[in-house]
Amino acid sequence: xxxxxxxxxxxxxxxxxxxxxxxxxxxxxxxxxxxxxxxxxxxxxxxxxxxxxxxxxxxxxxxxxxxxxxxxxxxxxxxxxxxxxxxxxxxxxxxxxxxxxxxxxxxxxxxxxxxxxxxxxxxxxxxxxxxxxxxxxxxxxxxxxxxxxxxxxxxxxxxxxxxxxxxxxxxxxxxxxxxxxxxxxxxxxxxxxxxxxxxxxxxxxxxxxxxxxxxxxxxxxx
Amino acid sequence: xxxxxxxxxxxxxxxxxxxxxxxxxxxxxxxxxxxxxxxxxxxxxxxxxxxxxxxxxxxxxxxxxxxxxxxxxxxxxxxxxxxxxxxxxxxxxxxxxxxxxxxxxxxxxxxxxxxxxxxxxxxxxxxxxxxxxxxxxxxxxxxxxxxxxxxxxxxxxxxxxxxxxxxxxxxxxxxxxxxxxxxxxxxxxxxxxxxxxxxxxxxxxxxxxxxxxxxxxxxxxxxxxxxxxxxxxxxxxxxxxxxxxxxxxxxxxxxxxxxxxxxxxxxxxxxxxxxxxxxxxxxxxxxxxxxxxxxxxxxxxxxxxxxxxxxxxxxxxxxxxxxxxxxxxxxxxxxxxxxxxxxxxxxxxxxxxxxxxxxxxxxxxxxxxxxxxxxxxxxxxxxxxxxxxxxxxxxxxxxxxxxxxxxxxxxxxxxxxxxxxxxxxxxxxxxxxxxxxxxxxxxxxxxxxxxxxxxxxxxxxxxxxxxxxxxxxxxxxxxxxxxxxxxxxxxxxxx
Numbered sequence: 001x002x003x004x005x006x007x008x009x010x011x012x013x014x015x016x017x018x019x020x021x022x023x024x025x026x027x028x029x030x031x032x033x034x035x036x037x038x039x040x041x042x043x044x045x046x047x048x049x050x051x052x053x054x055x056x057x058x059x060x061x062x063x064x065x066x067x068x069x070x071x072x073x074x075x076x077x078x079x080x081x082x083x084x085x086x087x088x089x090x091x092x093x094x095x096x097x098x099x100x101x102x103x104x105x106x107x108x109x110x111x112x113x114x115x116x117x118x119x120x121x122x123x124x125x126x127x128x129x130x131x132x133x134x135x136x137x138x139x140x141x142x143x144x145x146x147x148x149x150x151x152x153x154x155x156x157x158x159x160x161x162x163x164x165x166x167x168x169x170x171x172x173x174x175x176x177x178x179x180x181x182x183x184x185x186x187x188x189x190x191x192x193x194x195x196x197x198x199x200x201x202x203x204x205x206x207x208x209x210x211x212x213x214x215x216x217x218x219x220x221x222x
Numbered sequence: 223x224x225x226x227x228x229x230x231x232x233x234x235x236x237x238x239x240x241x242x243x244x245x246x247x248x249x250x251x252x253x254x255x256x257x258x259x260x261x262x263x264x265x266x267x268x269x270x271x272x273x274x275x276x277x278x279x280x281x282x283x284x285x286x287x288x289x290x291x292x293x294x295x296x297x298x299x300x301x302x303x304x305x306x307x308x309x310x311x312x313x314x315x316x317x318x319x320x321x322x323x324x325x326x327x328x329x330x331x332x333x334x335x336x337x338x339x340x341x342x343x344x345x346x347x348x349x350x351x352x353x354x355x356x357x358x359x360x361x362x363x364x365x366x367x368x369x370x371x372x373x374x375x376x377x378x379x380x381x382x383x384x385x386x387x388x389x390x391x392x393x394x395x396x397x398x399x400x401x402x403x404x405x406x407x408x409x410x411x412x413x414x415x416x417x418x419x420x421x422x423x424x425x426x427x428x429x430x431x432x433x434x435x436x437x438x439x440x441x442x443x444x445x446x447x448x449x450x451x452x453x454x455x456x457x458x459x460x461x462x463x464x465x466x467x468x469x470x471x472x473x474x475x476x477x478x479x480x481x482x483x484x485x486x487x488x489x490x491x492x493x494x495x496x497x498x499x500x501x502x503x504x505x506x507x508x509x510x511x512x513x514x515x516x517x518x519x520x521x522x523x524x525x526x527x528x529x530x531x532x533x534x535x536x537x538x539x540x541x542x543x544x545x546x547x548x549x550x551x552x553x554x555x556x557x558x559x560x561x562x563x564x565x566x567x568x569x570x571x572x573x574x575x576x577x578x579x580x581x582x583x584x585x586x587x588x589x590x591x592x593x594x595x596x597x598x599x600x601x602x603x604x605x606x607x608x609x610x611x612x613x614x615x616x617x618x619x620x621x622x623x624x625x626x627x628x629x630x631x632x633x634x635x636x637x638x639x640x641x642x643x644x645x646x647x648x649x650x651x652x653x654x655x656x657x658x659x660x661x662x663x664x665x666x667x668x669x670x671x672x673x674x675x676x677x678x679x680x681x682x683x684x685x686x687x688x689x690x691x692x693x694x695x696x697x698x699x700x701x702x703x704x705x706x707x708x709x710x711x712x713x714x715x716x717x
Binding site (some may be wrong): 031 | 501
């Protein structure tokens with residue numbers, strides 16, 4: 001080959017093709033996706049998924065910063081594809097609309113730990129989350145998740161007695177007589193974020209599965 | 223130009239009929255490359271050591287979760303992206319740029335112009351990367367895979383890259399060789415593709431993030447292409463250069479090299495979204511990428527035939543040339559990782575291995591087995607020529623090769639297999655999740671052992687280089703090893 005310009009144009013056009021196909025086209029199709037309006041319990045309109053607010057949103061920053069995404073996915077694959085739904089990680093598959101508020105979108109590529117799409121639904125107990133973050137061996141023996149002691153403060157028990165938010169640690173994990181372990185702001189925000197993770201709402205493109213009775217009717221109609 | 227010389231220059235990198243004139247020219251080019259190329263090489267290898275250390279810490283943490291867990295900046299989720307960015311942008315990219323610069327000068331037959339520009343680029347690259355890595359450890363990671371460097375560091379990297387690209391285009395325009403050897407097509411591709419990929423990803427994901435899962439599409443379009451359109455072409459360019467150069471035999475087929483290049487250019491850049499199989503994306507996007515991934519069989523098989531058939535009958539030379547040994551292992555790993563990649567992109571197979579350590583093994587077979595091994599081989603050839611000194615120790619070369627090679631095998635084979643077991647167990651909802659985790663532990667421990675072997679190889683290599691450089695700046699001594707890096711003698715019998 002002798003023609004520099006031909007090579008140059010070929011190189012540009014080949015990449016341009018996938019730039020149009022895999023960057024521009026997805027942007028056109030999904031870049032303006034909006035939450036879905038739905039009637040809520042009190043008869044008003046809510047938009048689903050809801051935007052995350054306050055401490056939960058601050059917690060998303062810790063989730064990003066601590067690199068939780070390297071071991072935990074946030075995507076439920078469709079029924080019949082992998083064991084996601086059978087494992088109870090979600091009632092329905094995840095769809096693009098579930099992520100319209102996420103910045104960044106942390107779908108994840110590894111499941112060294114379980115999927116967290118619906119962790120707020122599956123585990124809403126504050127004290128479980130705190131204890132688990134402080135040391136996963138307490139709640140989940142054998143886990144390879146690292147402990148996060150730096151999200152907690154170990155301090156002397158004050159004059160008023162043990163703080164109400166102190167972790168209930170016993171045996172080998174106990175901080176010792178006269179000491180207590182309390183969550184820092186970061187731990188609180190992170191747990192609020194985890195508790196906010198749930199996709200248990202209906203979307204037109206991804207309805208929640210109906211109960212057995214309803215499902216039979218639907219099949220009969222089809 | 224007679225048809226004979228034409229076909230020779232199409233098949234052999236940088237041939238000239240008059241060998242005296244040729245040697246003088248090569249010596250001039252090599253001397254001109256000395257400072258700029260060495261600067262990139264030395265910084266690249268410094269990052270290799272940093273990246274290796276981070277890798278070991280990451281690997282140990284996966285089976286001893288309490289290891290170094292008291293410090294926030296050393297938590298798994300920070301050390302892992304720090305490792306990736308140190309080896310990808312610190313080691314692999316800088317070594318790749320060093321090899322690209324030297325190959326461009328050799329193939330264009332022009333001494334390196336504006337070496338100051340290259341040194342400036344290297345300084346900025348290292349500055350940007352250092353700021354970025356400290357940022358990741360401090361908690362500013364973007365958590366977008368392959369793009370974790372925080373937004374305040376990447377413009378520095380981009381500026382540095384722009385200098386390299388401008389320099390490459392200038393050198394390309396100044397070329398004194400009218401025929402473009404196959405390595406040059408790949409190098410020019412890499413140089414032009416990378417800034418486009420990087421700019422798109424930086425703007426649409428970090429500066430002005432697009433909404434929702436469009437981010438995921440762009441993320442994987444970028445991340446797969448940084449492998450396919452940045453590292454792969456540089457690696458293939460080096461293989462196409464060094465195999466014929468060292469064994470003194472033309473490449474197997476010119477036409478296959480044309481087919482291999484254009485089919486790679488056409489199909490590879492559509493691959494990325496197979497990383498989202500099963501994910502919350504419209505089916506067409508994933509299907510397009512699966513199809514393109516299967517089409518990759520064309521360039522992969524073409525290039526495999528071209529590389530491996532060139533080697534047939536010359537495997538004995540592997541014993542004498544470290545360049546050839548590393549490059550040929552790299553070429554085989556390219557074939558292997560590409561075929562594995564095609565399999566991984568199929569929905570039925572991805573369903574099992576997608577979220578497992580299998581993917582990590584696959585990534586290392588590509589970036590380490592293929593790219594890194596080829597770069598090591600290239601450096602064994604380039605450094606004696608630009609420094610004027612031979613490698614001081616044969617023993618350290620052997621230690622480097624066997625450490626890396628055995629480490630690679632011990633890394634990839636068990637972890638690929640363990641990943642499949644992990645995926646099968648994970649897809650079976652009757653197996654408790656903790657059992658799945660326990661099942662991965664033996665493979666993860668073997669991986670740490672593999673990492674130690676690789677680290678040993680890296681230390682041996684860097685030690686040998688430091689020794690060599692000490693001789694560059696010390697008094698000249700007769701080289702201990704003379705024929706190590708193959709022959710410059712043209713031997714194009716029958717052409």
